[in-house]
Amino acid sequence: MQVRTPLTVITGPLGSGKTTLLRHILDSFPKKIAILMNEFGEIAIDTKIIQGKNVEMADLGGGCVCCSLLGEFEAAVNEIVDTVDPDNIVVETTGVAEPDALVFDIQESLTRVRLDGVVTVIDADAMVKYPQVGHTGRMQIEAADTILLNKVDLVSETELEGIEKKLNSFNEIASILRTKRCQVDVDLLFGIGRERVQPPPHHVHQPEFESFGYKTAAILNSERFEEFANFLQTDVYRSKGFVKFSDGNYLFNFVAGRWDLEPFEQEGTELVFIGKKVCDRQEQIISQLKLCEQ
Numbered sequence: 001m002q003v004r005t006p007l008t009v010i011t012g013p014l015g016s017g018k019t020t021l022l023r024h025i026l027d028s029f030p031k032k033i034a035i036l037m038n039e040f041g042e043i044a045i046d047t048k049i050i051q052g053k054n055v056e057m058a059d060l061g062g063g064c065v066c067c068s069l070l071g072e073f074e075a076a077v078n079e080i081v082d083t084v085d086p087d088n089i090v091v092e093t094t095g096v097a098e099p100d101a102l103v104f105d106i107q108e109s110l111t112r113v114r115l116d117g118v119v120t121v122i123d124a125d126a127m128v129k130y131p132q133v134g135h136t137g138r139m140q141i142e143a144a145d146t147i148l149l150n151k152v153d154l155v156s157e158t159e160l161e162g163i164e165k166k167l168n169s170f171n172e173i174a175s176i177l178r179t180k181r182c183q184v185d186v187d188l189l190f191g192i193g194r195e196r197v198q199p200p201p202h203h204v205h206q207p208e209f210e211s212f213g214y215k216t217a218a219i220l221n222s223e224r225f226e227e228f229a230n231f232l233q234t235d236v237y238r239s240k241g242f243v244k245f246s247d248g249n250y251l252f253n254f255v256a257g258r259w260d261l262e263p264f265e266q267e268g269t270e271l272v273f274i275g276k277k278v279c280d281r282q283e284q285i286i287s288q289l290k291l292c293e294q
Ligand SMILES: Nc1nc2c(ncn2[C@@H]2O[C@H](COP(=O)(O)OP(=O)(O)OP(=O)(O)O)[C@@H](O)[C@H]2O)c(=O)[nH]1
Pocket: 012, 013, 014, 015, 016, 017, 018, 019, 020, 021, 046, 094, 095, 150, 151, 152, 153, 154, 179, 180, 181, 182, 238, 240, 253, 254, 255, 259, 260
């Protein structure tokens, strides 16, 4: 009998910490893992963050794995099993993906893998700033076997208790683990052996988010870029990518008004901007960025 490879889906809203979790898993999980990534936006940033970690990965490209890429997903999974034969496969979906169609597809159509579990990463800070959980967020919470309530360093104990209550009201069977920077014992995430049967999805997924990208070969002035990041508040919910300053290269992350820069070996500047009506501001944002060029 052919043994099916266990597959774990990582989902969760934009900027909640999915890539942070993947980096943590790759640093601490001793088995051979293959990763499949689906990104929102035309420039693949997460793939480049993970690359170089000595891991096999496949990039599903821009688009939504839950809507248009199911065929590509199946092909990529089969190819990984054939060529890499990993102990585990991990799929990181975009922050705007609804996992029900993907879970159903894995259950019904994928003969080489079995769904081990769904891990949903939740941004505690964003849950306080934007308490209304939208349709996509709700689907991501409902699908979870394990919820990482992440960014606990940014909110109070009382706020955490409120968020846990809300998460429980959407999903009372998932275990909720509080984390900072997704630091969790990775053994808790694997070997779940999910048995829940996913009913066919009634998929009406209409992502409300738009995105655009920007690349330049120019070196950016770090002080002007910091001013730019402070000014980004309106319309942009999420931005990420690489920036080149005169003193080196950095990974830039902006989520719900907070941003940080981390030294990162990736040459050049390429950024993605995501927000509900962000394309209306594309010209303005790019002209502000050009002012940062030295
Ligand atoms: N303060 C704080 N920041 C965190 C924590 N976890 C992650 N971050 C930061 O949150 C930002 C977004 O993290 P990512 O891991 O890139 O989020 P993501 O879910 O992969 O983002 P998308 O793929 O764009 O949806 C980064 O700046 C992280 O450093 C945390 O526990 N506390």
